[in-house]
Amino acid sequence: MLKHDYKVRTGNNQYEGFLVDLIKEVANMLNFQYDIYLVHDGKFGSKKADGNWNGxxxxxxxxxxxxxxxLLxxxxxxxxxxxFTKPFMIRYITVLMKVTKSTTSYFEFLNPLHPFVWFCTIGALLFVIIVLYVLERIGNINRTDYPSISFKECFWFVFGSLLHGSTDASPSTLSGRILTASWWFFALILILSYTANLTAFLSVKTINTPIKTVTDLASQTRIKYGTVKSSGTSGFLKNTDIEHFAKMWAQMxxxxxxxxxxxxxVGFKKVKEGNYAFIWDTTVNKYKTIEDCDLMEIGPPFDPQGLGISVPTGATYTxxxxxxxxxxxxxxxxSEMERKWWVHRNCPDYSNPSTDKTSGLQIENVAGVFFILVGGVAIAAVxxxxxxxxxxxxxxxxxEKVHAISPEGDDI
Structure with missing residues (x-):
């Protein structure tokens, strides 16, 4: 890699990385000098149609x-x-993707129930209020000892029951009490279901990635994927007889x-832009995930290949x-050099799709309930x-009317 301040440096001092350290160690052991330069076409090396090689x-x-x-x-x-020399490392192929960010909402407490369920609940609330009022009016027509409750009292009684509250008024007829008991049972099941789902939504953060394994790429078309042209990775995908890899190559x-x-x-840039998976060597993919926690590596690794230093055919120093x-x-x-460049990743492990990460609630998760409370206070104050x-x-x-009437009862 080029160092961040490579423009003010010259020669071999412009570069850094595992291979830079490796060739430095080999040069010290064999006592030779060398100059590093970048290949002009940026290719690793593949055979062209005319029989010549590039890169x-x-x-x-x-x-x-x-x-x-x-990465030869x-x-x-x-x-x-x-x-080639003896391999200094075994490389595999994995997929590099951008981490799927979990979205938060101020009204996330509404998510445990589907919007249609919320709509049905409001409809059931209004329906029970009206039916209870009608039952109480009809049941208490000829009774003076138990006057029927008003529509306003029916509303607060049914609404308060849903929120486990209490009111002074209550149904006095048998039919009204049977309706109330069924409403209480409905409210009990609804509240328990809502509470259980709310705990999952707010307390547990599930890492849900659209692609969990390499083979998932072959069975979908929403996320684009690719690799470098004329590379060892593309050569494997092109020549393999494994069905899902062959299908992926046809798609690409x-x-x-x-x-x-x-x-x-270019591949790494497309990954950062999103909705793109880059199939590449795990040595580089792993390093990218260490550098950037917004990236994740997806396995399982496949196509193990040895990485070696390439030399001209018949070279005496091989x-x-x-x-x-x-x-x-x-x-x-x-191994020491590997630990230097592939340090421990201090990021969440997104490679295991079955792992749930528990996190504390943030204000953006529950701000909606504060908005409702403030709104209730404001409405009550108004x-x-x-x-x-x-x-x-x-x-x-x-x-004024009292002052406008004389003591004798005549208008002034």
């Missing part, structure tokens, strides 16, 4: 380079053109050719390089003020 393999064949460092997987086709290369990218950097790599591996130096003003006006009018 880093082409640079080796043409004699411009004596070593090629990169050791394949049979490349072995025909150049030589024929149905959605725009999903294929020229360089890995065996020396291989022995140096084996010694670095035996002494644990390669009604109270209006009632006070109305009573003051009515009292003032009555007082």
């Amino acid at each position: 880093m393999i082409g640079e080796l064949i043409s004699g411009n380079a004596t070593l090629a460092l990169g 997987s050791i394949t049979s086709q490349r072995e025909e053109a150049v030589d 290369s024929e149905i959605e050719p725009s999903s294929m990218v020229d360089t890995s950097e 065996e020396e390089f291989s022995m140096a790599i084996l010694k670095l591996n035996d002494t644990g130096r390669i 009604l109270c003020l209006g009632d006070y003003i109305a009573k003051r006006i009515l009292k003032s009018v009555k007082k």
Whole structure:
């Protein structure tokens, strides 16, 4: 990789990364000097239609380079053109995607019930109020000891029962009490169901990714996916006989050719934009997820390939390089360099779709209930003020009428 301040640096000091450290260790062991440069076309190396090679393999064949460092997987086709050292690492292929963000709402407490259920509940509330009022009026027509409750009292009694509240008025007829008992049972089941779902919605955050495994890509078309053209990954997908991988290759290369990218950097940019999955080497994908917690890696890993340093065919120093790599591996130096560049990821683990992450409630989750409380306080205050003003006006009018009548009862 280029260092963040590479413009003020020169030569090999412009670059950093695992392979930069690796070649530095090998150079110290074998006592040689080297210069790093980037291949002009940005390719790893694939055979063109005319039989020539592009990318880093082409640079080796043409004699411009004596070593090629990169994600060069050791394949049979490349072995025909150049030589490789012993593998310094085994790489796999995984999928890189953007983490699906969970949305929050101020009125998230309404989510436990479907909007249609809320509509039916309001309808049931109004229906029971009307029926209870009618039953009480009919049942108490000829009774003076139990006067029927008013429509307003019916409303507050039914509404209060739904919220486990209480009122002074209550049904006095047998039919009204039977209706009330059925309404209480309805309210009990509804409140228990709502409470159970509300706990799940507000207290438990479930990581729900649209793609849980690599094979899920083949069975959907909403999320686009692709890889780098003329790369080892594209070669595997193109030549494999595994059904779902072959289906994915047909989707990428024929149905959605725009999903294929020229360089890995373009692929990572498309992932950041969203609705795109990038099929690439797990060594890079894992590093990207460490750098950015908005990205996640999806497995299981497939197509294991050895990564080696590529050299021109017949190079006399191939065996020396291989022995140096084996010694670095035996002494644990390669493992140390891996830990340096692939540190522990301090992000939520989105790779396990069955894991629930419990989190504390934030204000954006429950702000709606505060809005309702403030709204109730405001409405109550306005009604109270209006009632006070109305009573003051009515009292003032009555007082004026009293002063306007003489003690003898004659108008003044």
